[in-house]
Amino acid sequence: MREDFLLLNPGPVPLAREVRTAMSEPMVSHRSAEFESVYERAQNSLDYIFERSSLDGTKTTSGGTSLVFNGTATMAMEAAVANLAGEGDEVVTVVNGKFGRRFKRIADRYANVTPVEFDWGHPVEPEAVAEAVSDDTKVVTMVHNETSTGLLNPVAEVGEIAEEHDAYFVVDGVTSLGGDEFLVDEWNVDVAVTDAQKCLAAPPGTSAMYATPRAQEAFDGEKAPFYEDLDWHLRKAESHQTPFTSAVPLFRGLAVAVENIEEEGMQxxxxxxxxxxxxxxxxxxxxxxxxxxxxxxxxxxxxxxxxxxxxxxxxxxxxxxxxxxxxxxxxxxxxxxxxxxxxxxxxxxxxxxxxxxxxxxxxxxxxxxxxxxxxxxxxxxxxxxxxxx
Ligand code: PLP
Structure with missing residues (x-):
């Protein structure tokens, strides 16, 4: 591939030279202090991104935990749903494009799903969501920036509905986080997920999640797929490790990419x-x-x-x-x-x-x-x- 080939696809996006260099450093063990320091650097800059994605530079939340997974955002979306909802639980999913539909298909595997569907490209109508969400709803899922249509969805309005019914609000910020506003507390978001290869400008293969303290308390890792047990991921993340073998070069690339973002500043x-x-x-x-x-x-x-x-x-x-x-x-x-x-x-x-x-x-x-x-x-x-x- 020519050095000047310009990727303008909605991910993967071009990588900075230092990100590419970081990925080719000599291998280390995922249980070594060297790796722990890589994951810690990634977590610190991800905390910054998840907590400071506001146009006016104010802090949007605090106290949550940033996790990195081996696996793209689809896995992070599944982990979020499967740790919060299981058999017999009610999930409302908002669908107006391919990735909203993906959230629905994920949730279908774990819980009872009520989809609120619109044509692809049609704006989400919060009134229709309000009709579908009840006090029985455990989780509401939604995509912030629908990559399949280029529409920005009304997360604030839907978050308010979720909050009124005490439901957990899981938001896909895959093509917004790191590039656009994402107001965790103001929008009542409990879990936010993003991908490495989009606005974070990191290599594809990992994804990141921000879990608020409220979400962390609600996670039940036992009912999730073994690899996606978030209680376990959170425990290991305290010492900057992952439960299983980490994709070391990808974590290294991600760490440099998110540090670059912190250096530029979210505003x-x-x-x-x-x-x-x-x-x-x-x-x-x-x-x-x-x-x-x-x-x-x-x-x-x-x-x-x-x-x-x-x-x-x-x-x-x-x-x-x-x-x-x-x-x-x-x-x-x-x-x-x-x-x-x-x-x-x-x-x-x-x-x-x-x-x-x-x-x-x-x-x-x-x-x-x-x-x-x-x-x-x-x-x-x-x-x-x-x-x-
Ligand atoms: N959500 C959105 C909004 C996306 O744009 C994408 C990928 O394009 C995904 C989720 C899933 O990403 P992946 O295929 O990397 O798991």
Whole structure:
């Protein structure tokens, strides 16, 4: 792979050189002091991220524990649900995209599930959630930033409903944490999960969880899958170890990546992500394209990835367009499941520079020209530059 190949997929995202270097250091035992120090560094910076993801720099929570798992966020989502709910327990899951559906499919394996479903790309209607949640509800699950559609979901409103009924609120912050606001206490979040390879800009293969003291008290590791017993993970984490063999190189890469985030500062990082996603949106609108889905209110759009409807002409042969992007050493994503061939998705997660955002805009505009779509590339570039200024 060329060094300058630019990944603009919604994860994995490009890695900093020092993250890649950290992964190739000589191996150590996962029971050594060296490893404990790696995990401790990762935990400290993850605490910072989970507790300081606010635009105004204020602390959003305290007193919880950050855990790192061997395994991607799907495993962390399962661990959260399976340690809180079991046979006979009621779980309400909010679904308006692929990852909301994943939470539902996970919860289906462990508990009685009431899904609150909307079309993919349709905003979550809190009134419908309020109807489904009752005092019998043990857990409510929801995705903050729905990666399959580029929609930002109303976590605050749903968290309020969960709190009114004393239910545990488990939130997937996979494509928001580390790049956008995530207000743990204000939103009544009990468990937050995220992936390494998204806004954290770490190698894929690990995931992270923030468990509040309230959630920790409720965990029942005995009923969870053996590998995902969170009581055990929490016990071992006190001495900065994991119950089983840790993926040492991945933990090392993660530790450096999250330290980099702490160095940048979450306030700066959130502002940067917001201006970069505005730049993508403005560029594609100026080119004459349409957002997927079209919304009146900008605040409903993700600040870490942008989903755009493919024009009718390009839908006839979307591969020609995607190949033309790749020919320019840039990688973007198409739609998932039934949205395949209907949209493209471009990410601004991680550590991208303004130049990389502009390179993405140019590559996509040129690819449209090559695919026979007459978009106004220079207007798109000017609109993006304006937002990045
Ligand atoms: N949740 C969201 C919002 C995601 O975007 C993803 C991955 O793209 C996941 C969960 C699951 O991630 P993984 O496949 O890494 O387990």
């Amino acid at each position: 700066e990082r959130i502002s940067r992500h917001r201006s970069q996603s505005r730049a993508f949106r403005a560029a594609f609108m100026a080119m004459g394209l349409s957002m997927f889905p079209e919304k009146n209110d900008e605040s409903e759009y993700s600040n870490t990835l942008t989903a755009i409807s493919l024009p009718a002409g390009v839908r006839e042969n979307p591969d020609a367009f995607f190949d033309a992007v790749t020919d320019r050493s840039v990688s973007i994503s198409g739609g998932q499941a039934h949205l395949g061939g209907e949209i493209f998705r471009v990410s601004n997660m991680g550590n991208l520079s303004s130049e990389q955002i502009l390179r993405g805009v140019r590559a996509i505009g040129e690819a449209f020209h090559e695919a026979g779509e007459d978009v106004d590339l220079e207007a798109g570039m000017a609109a993006a530059r304006e937002q990045l200024r």
